Amino acid sequence: MKIYIPKDAAALSLGADETAEALAAAVPEAEIVRNGSYGLFWLEPMVEIEKDGRRIAFGSVMPEDVPSLIESGFGAAHPLYLGKTADIPALKMQNRLTFARCGVIDPLSLEDYTAYGGFDGLKKALEMPPQKIVDEVKESGLRGRGGAAFPTGIKWQTVLDCAADQKYIVCNADEGDSGTFADRMIMEGDPFTVIEGMIIAGLAVGATMGYIYLRSEYPHARDTLRAAIKTAYESGYLGDNIQGSGKSFDLELRMGAGSYICGEETALLESLEGKRGMIRYKPPLPAIKGLFGKPTVVNNVISLATIPVILEKGAAHHAAFGEGKSRGTLTVQLAGNVKYPGLYELAFGQPLRDLIYEIGGGTATGRPFRAVQCGGPLGPFLSERQLDLAVTYEDFAEQSAMVGHGGVVVFDDTVDMAQMARFSMEFGAEESCGKCTPCRIGTVRGYETIDKIIRGENRAANKALLEELCDTLIHGSLCAHGELIPYPVLSALREFPEDFGLDRQAA
Amino acid sequence: MTAQTEKRFKPWDDETAQQIAADNRDRPGALMPILTELLEDFGYINPEFVPHLADLLNLSRAEVHGVISFYHDFRTTPPGETVVKLCRAEACQAMGGAKLAEHAKQMLGVDFHGTTADGRYSLEQVFCLGNCACAPAVMLGETLYGRVTPERFDTVLKKHKGAA
Ligand SMILES: Cc1cc2nc3c(=O)[nH]c(=O)nc-3n(C[C@H](O)[C@H](O)[C@H](O)COP(=O)(O)O)c2cc1C
Numbered sequence: 001m002k003i004y005i006p007k008d009a010a011a012l013s014l015g016a017d018e019t020a021e022a023l024a025a026a027v028p029e030a031e032i033v034r035n036g037s038y039g040l041f042w043l044e045p046m047v048e049i050e051k052d053g054r055r056i057a058f059g060s061v062m063p064e065d066v067p068s069l070i071e072s073g074f075g076a077a078h079p080l081y082l083g084k085t086a087d088i089p090a091l092k093m094q095n096r097l098t099f100a101r102c103g104v105i106d107p108l109s110l111e112d113y114t115a116y117g118g119f120d121g122l123k124k125a126l127e128m129p130p131q132k133i134v135d136e137v138k139e140s141g142l143r144g145r146g147g148a149a150f151p152t153g154i155k156w157q158t159v160l161d162c163a164a165d166q167k168y169i170v171c172n173a174d175e176g177d178s179g180t181f182a183d184r185m186i187m188e189g190d191p192f193t194v195i196e197g198m199i200i201a202g203l204a205v206g207a208t209m210g211y212i213y214l215r216s217e218y219p220h221a222r223d224t225l226r227a228a229i230k231t232a233y234e235s236g237y238l239g240d241n242i243q244g245s246g247k248s249f250d251l252e253l254r255m256g257a258g259s260y261i262c263g264e265e266t267a268l269l270e271s272l273e274g275k276r277g278m279i280r281y282k283p284p285l286p287a288i289k290g291l292f293g294k295p296t297v298v299n300n301v302i303s304l305a306t307i308p309v310i311l312e313k314g315a316a317h318h319a320a321f322g323e324g325k326s327r328g329t330l331t332v333q334l335a336g337n338v339k340y341p342g343l344y345e346l347a348f349g350q351p352l353r354d355l356i357y358e359i360g361g362g363t364a365t366g367r368p369f370r371a372v373q374c375g376g377p378l379g380p381f382l383s384e385r386q387l388d389l390a391v392t393y394e395d396f397a398e399q400s401a402m403v404g405h406g407g408v409v410v411f412d413d414t415v416d417m418a419q420m421a422r423f424s425m426e427f428g429a430e431e432s433c434g435k436c437t438p439c440r441i442g443t444v445r446g447y448e449t450i451d452k453i454i455r456g457e458n459r460a461a462n463k464a465l466l467e468e469l470c471d472t473l474i475h476g477s478l479c480a481h482g483e484l485i486p487y488p489v490l491s492a493l494r495e496f497p498e499d500f501g502l503d504r505q506a507a
Numbered sequence: 508m509t510a511q512t513e514k515r516f517k518p519w520d521d522e523t524a525q526q527i528a529a530d531n532r533d534r535p536g537a538l539m540p541i542l543t544e545l546l547e548d549f550g551y552i553n554p555e556f557v558p559h560l561a562d563l564l565n566l567s568r569a570e571v572h573g574v575i576s577f578y579h580d581f582r583t584t585p586p587g588e589t590v591v592k593l594c595r596a597e598a599c600q601a602m603g604g605a606k607l608a609e610h611a612k613q614m615l616g617v618d619f620h621g622t623t624a625d626g627r628y629s630l631e632q633v634f635c636l637g638n639c640a641c642a643p644a645v646m647l648g649e650t651l652y653g654r655v656t657p658e659r660f661d662t663v664l665k666k667h668k669g670a671a
């Protein structure tokens with residue numbers, strides 16, 4: 001018998017190790033596989049047993065549940081029984097392209113990886129001229145999943161078109177946006193996908209060196225990536241003469257050091273060069289003058305991890321999901337105060353309201369919903385009246401909302417939105433790179449002013465001052481960090497003035 | 508079997524530090540990998556090591572210092588045996604993160620960036636541990652915990668103290 005218990009950091013944070021130990025002791029003859037997580041976190045630690053080629057799942061299995069599980073013969077009568085994993089409704093309703101293998105396989109087993117289509121995309125890419133690979137990515141409609149949603153194929157074209165003795169592929173694994181964990185999950189649950197995507201990117205633009213820049217808050221992903229890179233070298237997927245093709249690609253993992261701004265691509269490049277993570281002026285674009293002054297593709301983990309399936313199944317397969325200019329899938333990360341938090345890979349176009357109330361099951365506390373923040377700490381807060389929009393780049397942009405990296409953080413009615421606005425400014429100040437004055441100084445003035453409003457000092461005047469400050473930040477900042485911080489602040493002020501002691505009229 | 512292991516810092520020693528620096532000096536952008544490796548081993552960057560690093564990499568001391576001071580992780584004093592990272596970001600706040608932070612400060616008797624008198628724990632704020640679906644989240648050393656109520660925080664701490 002095979003037993004699967006995730007070693008995904010979030011599953012571990014709920015006791016997956018203890019459950020694994022209890023099972024290993026109770027069923028010594030079983031083969032225990034530590035897989036990634038499917039991302040249904042209210043069911044973690046989730047245990048699966050494989051019998052006759054079928055995987056049966058049990059949810060939230062704690063060590064004390066092990067004796068009864070064994071007594072029931074891992075049967076349907078057990079209260080934690082979920083049925084066939086693939087039939088769990090929250091999984092079945094998803095469109096798993098990027099995350100197809102995550103949870104299913106042993107993340108570090110090359111055998112598992114290739115058995116589930118891994119490296120099929122690379123095999124095709126090795127036979128294709130670079131322009132064909134870039135065209136495939138263009139036709140897929142893939143847009144960057146790191147936040148800015150820039151078309152990936154167009155970025156690659158720019159780098160391909162640059163003549164240079166050295167080009168680079170940089171994987172942005174800084175995942176600084178609070179409320180997001182898709183990068184972490186795929187790096188821990190299916191790391192070869194990220195590696196394969198980077199190799200294909202290298203083949204497409206003529207880059208022979210890649211770096212993964214990983215945030216230091218992710219030690220589990222660090223260990224998994226280190227092991228996966230080693231295996232990829234040992235099995236001839238990295239290094240010289242990839243699979244006898246005559247092509248080569250080297251890959252190195254680099255660690256960040258707790259700086260949010262280093263997720264911005266130019267600050268990230270500075271950091272990779274061993275410097276302070278200060279924003280660079282653009283232009284030149286990193287695609288033209290990037291790492292060490294060379295043409296560089298900087299892509300988010302999920303963008304790169306989606307490349308293999310695009311090559312494997314074709315651009316049209318990817319483009320068939322989604323709508324308008326939002327093609328493929330978004331890895332929605334439902335978090336915060338929500339009953340069924342987790343990762344949901346869904347075709348673009350889902351109504352936001354359904355995400356929160358149907359898929360997410362409403363708040364975890366059972367209290368009324370009050371606000372949702374989409375797109376990370378720089379995304380605006382939305383109130384109940386704003387939930388009727390589809391999750392697409394176009395619909396969100398129309399409402400000045402942000403899709404970003406796909407984070408959706410839900411709050412119940414106990415939230416104090418004035419405190420949330422203050423936090424946004426404080427966070428902005430804490431993580432400002434300091435290069436330009438509006439952001440460096442303005443964010444500090446911002447939370448000081450919010451404090452005054454909260455304390456009831458000259459509310460109307462200070463509100464006007466705050467709005468003016470926000471305007472300066474939006475228009476006078478060098479990068480999107482300063483430009484976007486005002487959005488959560490202004491949205492809180494507009495949608496929830498009563499939390500600031502202001503009445504709706506004045507707002 | 509166990510995927511999460513308790514990690515311990517070594518006391519600073521110049522010889523190991525010099526070895527780390529020498530091993531990495533020829534890597535492009537060497538300063539960051541050297542600093543992050545020193546941090547992984549020792550938990551801090553000894554400021555007395557800055558001149559050596561500057562000489563080795565042909566940088567000015569000010570440049571090396573500038574990099575160290577830019578990044579939140581690069582502390583220049585030894586942390587407690589275990590660093591407690593508590594998430595202050597939005598998803599954790601939505602699930603009682605602020606209350607947990609107050610509780611943790613009180614239990615440990617320190618503020619953020621502080622180290623307990625017995626040298627066991629340093630408390631740090633972080634903005635997201637990638638565990639936002641199991642909020643609030645805390646990391647002790649490199650061990651992650653989810654759905655950490657104040658009661659669970661006490662249990663975790665007690666167990667951690669007992670295990671050491
Ligand atoms: C303040 C700030 C923080 C950012 N943080 C991240 C991050 O953590 N991860 C990421 O992939 N992109 C981040 N970005 C976006 C990157 O600058 C860049 O657009 C992205 O890495 C490009 O990859 P993509 O096209 O695949 O999305 C950030 C941008 C800004 C302005």
Ligand code: SF4
Pocket residue numbers: 261279431432433434435436437439440477478479480481482483
């Ligand atoms: S807006 Fe802020 S983060 Fe961006 S360059 Fe200016 S100071 Fe740096």
Ligand code: FES
Pocket residue numbers: 178179180594595596597598599600634635636637638639642643644
């Ligand atoms: S917001 Fe706390 S772990 Fe992500």
